[in-house]
Amino acid sequence: MPRHSKLDEAMKAGDYLEKFFDRVRMEKIERLVYEAKANSLSSNSDDANKVASLAHSFFQFSKKFENNSIPSSHPSPQKFISSVGLFYGWLKGVEEKFDNQFGDNILPQIEGALEAMEETLRIAGADTPSPSIIDIxxxxxxxxxxxxxxxxxxxxxxxxxxxxxxxxxxxxxxxxxxxxxxxxxxxxxxxxxxxxxxxxxxxxxxxxxxxxxxxxxxxxxxxxxxxxxxxxxxxxxxxxxxxxxxxxxxxxxxxxxxxxxxxxxxxxxxxxxxxxxxxxxxxxxxxxxxxxxxxxxxxxx
Structure with missing residues (x-):
């Protein structure tokens, strides 16, 4: 595929992901992070501490995709696609390992982000990660x-x-x-x-x-x-x-x-x-x- 086509696809995919992680969504995720931290401080349990830490990481990772311009935010289409794939893989592991501890507030945000990244990879012409047997x-x-x-x-x-x-x-x-x-x-x-x-x-x-x-x-x-x-x-x-x-x-x-x-x-x-x-x-x-x-x-x- 010509380089300009890959660039066009990556830019379209980046625009889509920017619209997903818009200001309203990011503010909502940030509020959920504060709630998780407050719950961690009040309960001081290992599960609550892990959830607060992972929620914070989710928020920080998501912020990297608020601006997806190439090359100012991502050096190349390949680097952008690679970053999305890494985020997807990390978040998928988090969802599978801790889904029952996240509760009804954070988990829908994580599931929504996973779907958005799958669509981003599709728009970019990249392979969408196959569902695991446990997903099935x-x-x-x-x-x-x-x-x-x-x-x-x-x-x-x-x-x-x-x-x-x-x-x-x-x-x-x-x-x-x-x-x-x-x-x-x-x-x-x-x-x-x-x-x-x-x-x-x-x-x-x-x-x-x-x-x-x-x-x-x-x-x-x-x-x-x-x-x-x-x-x-x-x-x-x-x-x-x-x-x-x-x-x-x-x-x-x-x-x-x-x-x-x-x-x-x-x-x-x-x-x-x-x-x-x-x-x-x-x-x-x-x-x-x-x-x-x-x-x-x-x-x-």
Whole structure:
């Protein structure tokens, strides 16, 4: 591509990003930084301190894109694109690692900035970073699972022996139904999915089988569906066993737990996120990442 075309694309992309990080948005982010700092001072907790520090870094990083002229602010189109890519990568890691600690104020700003940078890279003719497998689990499958299950109930009706009835379908009655439907969708994104792979016994916890294993991502996916005898206390007990047991499998680097709670048996989801999300050290000294997704949405019939 001719140099002037790359320059034109980069300048258009820079204009777009300038409009995103306008004065109103930057003032709002700055206010959120002050709020995070105040919360950090009042609580003096490690999580609050980390959030305040990351919020401040987010604000300072964003300020670099208030003026995107080339070459006065960025020496070349390539340098501008590289800076956007670095910011995107850093912020993506921050979102994945601390999304449950940010709360409802800062997180939407971070998600909006990520979308804006993806669009900036597209306008600049650069490769848009591919979504991670955890993005796909979170945003494509887990968040929309109840809607997907609802669509499965809306089957075509036909007359058989003068009786009008809907075709057979899958209904979500227990965690095995959840697993079957989830796997069907996940198979569109992963070439190999192993069901109920055995995990060696560890530290007195009996030998078990993980629900789904995705070797290409060293990912284990565990499913739970709340019911009368499976509420928050029981879910926490099972997650503790999962965290202790599954990392003993040599192919496990990430443990993802999808908890379908359509009747809201879990009273305090945040307590579960705080206890399990993030990097966990196993009894064998290994570090693995773990994330819990709790969906409290009924399946509409």
């Amino acid at each position: 689990l979170d945003k494509v499958i887990s968040a929309k699972f109840a809607r997907l299950a609802s669509y499965m109930l809306q089957r075509r009706k036909e007359t058989v022996n003068n009786v009008l009835s809907a075709r057979e379908t899958i209904t979500i009655g227990d965690e095995y139904d959840v697993q079957d439907l989830y796997r069907a969708v996940l198979s569109m994104y992963c070439d190999t999915i192993v069901s109920e792979d055995y995990v060696p016994a560890f530290a007195g916890v009996k030998r078990s089988r993980v629900d789904l294993y995705v070797p290409e991502h060293q990912l284990f996916v565990e499913f739970k569906m709340t019911k009368a005898d499976l509420g928050q206390k029981e879910v926490i007990g099972q997650l503790n066993e999962d965290r202790a047991l599954y990392p003993s499998h040599p192919g496990c680097s990430f443990l993802y737990a999808f908890i379908f709670d359509p009747t809201r048996k879990i009273a305090d989801p945040q307590a579960i996120h705080t206890a399990f999300d993030g990097i966990n050290k196993t009894g064998g000294g290994r570090e693995i990442k773990m994330k819990v997704f709790i969906l409290q949405e009924p399946v509409a019939s």
